Amino acid sequence: MARRIPTARKTLTTAAAWTTGLVIFFPILWIVILSFKSEGDAIAPPLTMLSAPWTTEAYTTVQERSDYFKHFWNSVVISVGSTLIGLAIAIPAAWAMAFVPGRRTRDLLMWMLSTKMMPAAGVLVPMYLLFRNFGLLDTRIGLVGVLTLINLPIIVWMLYTYFREIPGEILEAARMDGATLRSEILYVLTPMAVPGIASTLLLNIILAWNEAFWTLRLTAANAAPLTAFIASYSSPEGLFYAKLSAASVMAIAPILILGWFSQKQLVRGLTFGAVK
């Protein structure tokens, strides 16, 4: 641990790491820059573009044209709502699977995951008919329902791998002390499971936030989240680089910031608890 690292080597690593990091981040950086330029400058060669005056024109236009905050709020409600409901359903299921595994548990899990590979387009019309009959079209509740169910397999799997790491002996010990099932879950299991639940929560908020098929095709004016907001900038007539950049920045910024703040949790979550 306490090995001395020669400064020369550290400098070299620093240079290499920063270069790679910036290259990977570059496309995002680039649209941030473009979003503060005028449309005419945004398609100019890079050097001309960079030296052109800065302006917030594109943001003003985008905000005038579409109600960003409405879309943003819909995104928040839909992604947070679907994740919370998903967790509420998945926690008991995953708990049971992890501590009382059946012979077919693993196959069941794999099958659940494989349903995620079904192309959504193939189910659109059946779903649309269902939604119409239940009056769920263009409602946030409807979208919360769909996204909950879509991401449920991932949630169950993640929690399952997490819960499996909790040693069964602890439960045995608690039981010896005469704990009821309720207090067993409440006081013994929950504190140990919280990190896993937190990472599952985060990853699913991200997945739900970026879901762009159902959120676009089951909404109209009321429940449309940021994915629909972006769809109105995708290829209009005329120059659009600056406006598209501004809209893109506005759509990804909230989730990017959330992701950055919670990256430690996220890394654990992404690994499905399988990597320590």
Place this chain on the structure above:
Amino acid sequence: MTFTLRALLGACAVGALAAAASAETTITVATVNNGDMIRMQGLMDDFYAKHPDIKVEWVTLEENELRQRVTTDIATKGGQFDVLTIGTYEVPIWGKQGWLIGLNDLPAEYDVDDLLPAIRGGLTVDGTLYAAPFYGESSMVMYRKDLMEAAGMTMPDAPTWDDIKAAAAAMTDKSKEQYGICLRGKAGWGENMAFLTAMSNSFGAKWFDMDWKPQFDQQPWKDTLTFYLDLMNNYGPPGASNNGFNENLALFQQGKCGMWIDATVAASFVTNPKDSTVADKVGFALAPDKGLGKRGNWLWAWSLAIPAGSQKVDAAKAFIDWATNKDYLALVASKEGWANVPPGTRTSLYENPEYAKIPFAKMTLDSINAADPNNPTVDKVPYVGVQFVAIPEFQGIGTAVGQQFSAVLAGQTSLDDALAAAQQLTLREMTKAGYIK
């Protein structure tokens, strides 16, 4: 957790607020993200002043997204929209299905006879007008007067394809990133196939004969594509197989194209000094022909229609009336100038002396009048539509054929193979759909 709880409570509060305000009628308008529609959204104060009891919610989407979204909704009777923005392709099909509400009862002041006959004809099925045109377009040649002059050439008002080729050759200077001609190459029934179908009409080609048998194995299609490929490979910009309207517009505005044959609405973009570096150097000509009696120009109108099943027909009609009548044109002219008025819908606009000063006004009108959706081709055909075939299958077939032609342009396959594939896939789809027994 408290945050999310508050978030959910907030959501409820927002919902309650919306309910309280719904004493007025709220209509949802689905529209495409084109400039003229966006401009309309900025002029809504005028509508609200005239109709304080109607509130308009917008759903603005990219063209293809919009078409798919609206089709799903109308076909399943989802009832999410009260006003739809659709084109001359959908109106005949949907009108026949009984999916749209007729607009024959618009008020007298609307002056439906003022609509351009070609456009109105395209939106009428069996005597019923099913959609009100918001703007109409044909296609024409836009060219750089300065480059033509420098090459010692002049562009006739009604050029032939050979004139176009000669001009493209003279204006091309690849070392200066200056390409003689920019044309659509991006695959899609509304992208490259719109252009190529219109072009093929002037070469005497057609999609189907009277028995609905596809005609890609006939010489005229081969001639059309050979000529197109020759133009694009020698005088076109790089990456043309991914260029649609927008990409070409950007190229032309930057002064990289000598000519561009595309929608007449592009004229107001390329002559707008704010975005275009060549605003004062653009000339206009009719789409070319080959002496066979048909020109390679199309006809399209983005139009507003009401889906059958809308619960708010009166409010929707009031909106359509407002958005497509003469007063709206005058409103745009007073706020944004005549050049930004939605073109191509009304005779009175072209009789207006103020509008006649716009350099592209006359050429737009002539182009629209030169297109005839009911007799699009040299030979007789069983279908309606200039740059499309107004049957439900065309979106799918047109896009698949467009992929083939786009692949030839990209150099990924040979012309003969692409034509054979186009013939085969069209035959298959038409057989499946029951046109060919």
Place this chain on the structure above:
Amino acid sequence: MATQHSRAAARLMISPAVALLLIWMIVPLTMTIWFSFQQYNLLYPDRTGFAGWSNYVYFVTDFRFAPAIRNTLVLVLGVLAITMIGGILLALLLDQPFWGQGIVRLLVLAPFFVMPTVSALVWKNMFMNPVNGFFAHIAKAFGGQGFDFLGQAPLFSIIIMVAWQWLPFATLILLTALQSLDREQMEAAEMDGAGPLSRFVYITLPHLTRAITVVILIQTIFLLSVYAEILVTTNGGPGTASMNLPFLVYLASIVDNDVGMGAAGGVIAIILANIVAFFLMRAIGKNLDA
């Protein structure tokens, strides 16, 4: 270890979740299977009825079907290859001590949060456009010509876009795994004269096996259903060069409005996905067990 009591409780707890899961998977699945045997085109409301296997036959005999299967596999394998190799190299680099570790981690992580649609739009317009894109501007600055990425190398371009989004995911998981590597073992090996390469092959790589498995598994699930990137950029073309299975299903059910054929395509896709999942579990599933 499980008592009668806890088993019953477990079944009780598992039931609402499993019931919901089943509803979700059974109801749409049943509907899809039902529609796949129906003649149902949105634009022909009056042509309905039992279609037999014809939807399946038409879907499979489409000339785009074979290229779509091939491209689906190429896309998955291509992205996996790039993200695995790139991810391992990046993780090794970021595992070294250097200044600003926290910030570089954030930079590398960022693409994972970008909506697929946004990522595709940005790559297509701002970077890969052969005239106004960033790469074209760079090429021109050096006297070259813009390369037409989406026309000349469509599938490759899409692989790059998708890999950009998934590289952070692979890197982070592998990095996390690397950080738990036993340093003393490494140092001992170094003392014994093992070179960097053999240390990597005999110590690091085995340690990473489980993380690699997780990355492959999860990425495969998501990559098999990639379609937004194709829709935004190439529409499956030119020709069929970038057509994959989900996109073909999309064309059938949404562009052609043929609900029956779209459903048939969906069923075929699920079957293929299950085959892939089955082999995947056979091949690497055992690495998951601790």
